[in-house]
């Protein structure tokens with residue numbers, strides 16, 4: 422199918438007014454779910470009607486949201502979030518869930534090569550694809566060709582460097598490879614030792630205004646908003 426027609430079809434199945442942010446990477450453990458929940462909380466705190474769609478069978482994103490719902494029963498001041506578990510096999514049906522929302526954040530499993538038609542369809546519908554990448558040889562070797570392939574399809578794509586340590590030479594080398602492959606988000610995520618702690622209660626660093634490490638997430642959110650025109 423010609424690309425324009427495929428894009429039109431993908432746009433038809435998603436909620437007309439809803440911006441779609443697809444978070445995808447061929448590598449496991451690169452930070453997809455961490456980014457998904459922080460961006461969802463940023464949107465909720467900004468008063469934007471947002472939904473998270475969890476395409477990963479591991480359901481990391483949905484389980485986090487279930488913990489958050491339990492925490493909110495005792496502490497309702499934490500911003501309310503909605504995350505639904507969905508399936509890549511039925512990705513068109515999943516996109517219909519975005520009706521009535523202004524933003525949908527799509528968390529995906531790592532093995533993209535097993536789900537190429539679905540990822541392509543979601544890519545067509547997406548306003549932006551964020552590709553988190555840890556600055557290691559292994560991650561960059563699979564992320565760089567993936568980013569090039571997405572760009573060749575005309576998808577707006579941006580790499581978010583994760584666990585970045587500017588003091589290492591491997592950081593500079595890996596960043597260089599990714600910059601040559603495609604767009605790189607100007608803000609990176611450093612190694613944040615405590616990032617998993619709030620997650621046990623369904624929270625994020627953004628739920629605590631004085632958290633160390635909050636700024637990069639705020640900047641990435643500002644970047645995403647601008648890029649998708651929200």
Ligand SMILES: Nc1ncnc2c1ncn2[C@@H]1O[C@H](COP(=O)(O)OP(=O)(O)OP(=O)(O)O)[C@@H](O)[C@H]1O
Nearest residue numbers: 449450451452453454455531584610611612613617
């Ligand atoms: N910047 C960071 N600093 C420290 N730990 C991090 C950072 N980013 C992610 N992690 C940790 O790395 C692990 C993997 O992160 P996450 O679950 O977001 O990756 P993922 O890409 O969703 O993985 P999967 O492919 O398995 O779904 C988690 O334990 C998370 O807490």
Ligand SMILES: [Mg+2]
Nearest residue numbers: 453454477481
């Ligand atoms: Mg995940």
